[in-house]
Amino acid sequence: MLAYTPLMLALPLAGFIILGAGGNSLPKWLVNLIGCGSVALAFILALTDFFAYGASSAPYDIVLWRWVTSGTLEIHAGLLVDKLSIIMTMVVTGVGFLIHIYSIGYMGEDPAYERFFAFMNFFITAMLLLVLADNFLFLLIGWAGVGLASFLLIGFWWRKPSAVKAAQKAFVVNVIGDFGLMIAIFLLVGKTGSLNFTDTLFARAGLFSAGDQTTTIIAFMLLIAAAAKSAQLPLHVWLPDAMEGPTPVSALIHAATMVTAGVYLVARCTAIFSAAPYALETVGIMGGASALFAATAALFQYDIKRVLAYSTMSQLGYMFMAESVGANSAAIFHLTTHAFFKALLFMSAGAVIHALHGEQDMRKMGGLRKKLPVAFWSFLIGGLALAGIPPFAGFWSKDAILGAIFTQAGATGSAWEYVLWMIGVITAILTGLYIFRLIFVVFYGSYRGAEQKSSGGRFAIHEAGLAMTDPMTALLALSIIGGFDGVPGVDTIGNYLQSAIGLSPAAQGSQLVILLFVGVLAAAGGIFIAWQLYLARPFRFTPNKNPLYQLFANAYYIDALYNAVIVQPIVQLGSGLNTLLETWTLDGGSRAIAGGVDLLSRALRKLQSGYARNYALSIVIGALLIVAFVVLNH
């Protein structure tokens, strides 16, 4: 059955080609069938892979064709099935399928309906290529492909200038990451002479050794790639702006799947990172800083989707923190649960936005609990899972990460790892605070927006259709039960992934109980603060001049900083070069040459008198001069 894996890629690709080439002449039900059906079949194939692979531990390599042959370097277009890629394909196709269904409702009235589904299918293809590739070059194609899909979908509403700018920003920042990945690939070829995972990552021990400078550089380059794709400091600036795209895109690409590609890459390249302690430590610093940074930045956002975007960045920070202490399976576990509850949160945010006809500003919401019960319950369950309240999915995965960091800190005695754990706990408090601020402000209190009246004069806010609520219900169930495969002590998912990416350190015995208790306390504390601030007393949005508030609300002014330090100098340089090089040197130079020729020809045209005899005379004089010259030089 594993041999059918290429079909998993081919089906969404076929969907993309059909919808992209002839989608606008197809009836809507057929567009739905192709768009969602191809992903559904891919999900079924991912499930069959899961069962066919079973408890095996040997990576199953499918070589499609020989792609590049250059000297001893041979690169195949090939797919690799192992437990890590199976988990990833199931998340990508499973959550992807639900979001495709959701899109039928959310994008239903969009005139470019089939284009949306074509791009979504293209994204699924590229993402599957990324997680299934059996060599780094093939992975790079998927890596760049998801970046392209992200660009196309963020800029889907291309008549909005802000969407176009956000798409460009995302693309530029992602290309920085692609660049890092490319450098890593060049160095890998130089070092190992191969790009296949089998020859590099799974090769004999000692190929990558600690203290080897090249290995460290490769690891850092991979880290740049992961940071750009997963929106970690300092390359995170594109993710909040990416919320300009349609909400299903935010749910699929910028919450559940694409942004986790960096986490996947680091987990996949464990062999390299474990031989590069500095790089691994940097992964932890980056993850911890991003988690705390994004959680504080999420505290005072007004845009409902920007809160979730910063939350995504913060949760990805957790995953990188886990990977820095070698807890790869805990990171992948959190990746899966995060895909469930964050996609759910985005979908319910989309349901709210849909009901309010595109309103995203929380200051104009409120009291929506009774009007939008499905969205409310989805938000509540998703929020509880995100905050880490048992027994919801996020609790188990977040505490697996915190437990792994604490255990590892105890094992190595590293003060830094204790700091990392502290950051994790503080971020957990902030997570409960910002997500329940959002829930209380949007769903409780009284409605603050403009009256939305239908033609009959009734209050026209209404729940979304079944196409949107059904996938939400499915993800709601997954957000509740999705964490039980990683219950401490049993840890089904960790044991499953052990052969692919190693076993995570995990807390034991009384320490485990204390850590779980601390986790619950942190989450509950955050929710309690949110309740105190936003629900217990009547709350009203007022401008706040507090510098700390301004710092958080403006995300530490990093966008302004980049604008001043990087963007503006480049723009200035460009306009300076435009004047100096274009206007003065190139244009001016060619104008000067033209002017010189013009002056010369004005003088020379006096010779053209029009009298044939003048010309004849000049010929004679010329002939005489030549004769004289020859005679005199004889």
Next chain:
Amino acid sequence: MAVSLNSYLIVSAILFSIGVIGVLVRRNPLVIFMSIELMLNAVNLTFMAFANALGSVDGWVFVFISLTVAAAEVVVGLAIIVAIFRTRKEIDIDEMNTLKG
């Protein structure tokens, strides 16, 4: 009595000079044409004189070619003159100066 090479060359130079002066001073294009023919034939004479003196047939070949070309050139030239005459009803070469710069 064999005529010396120099005599041929002198006659040739005289003919050529007459042709040049004719081209420069006359205003009737037909006469100018005849002067040009005179110059061509002066050159032909030179070729034949040298060919004779050197005992080589190379000069003959040049003469054949230039005679042929001159015949063709006269046809084209006369056709142009006729065409000009038809359109302008006069044939003074100094009036044909519309191509000045």
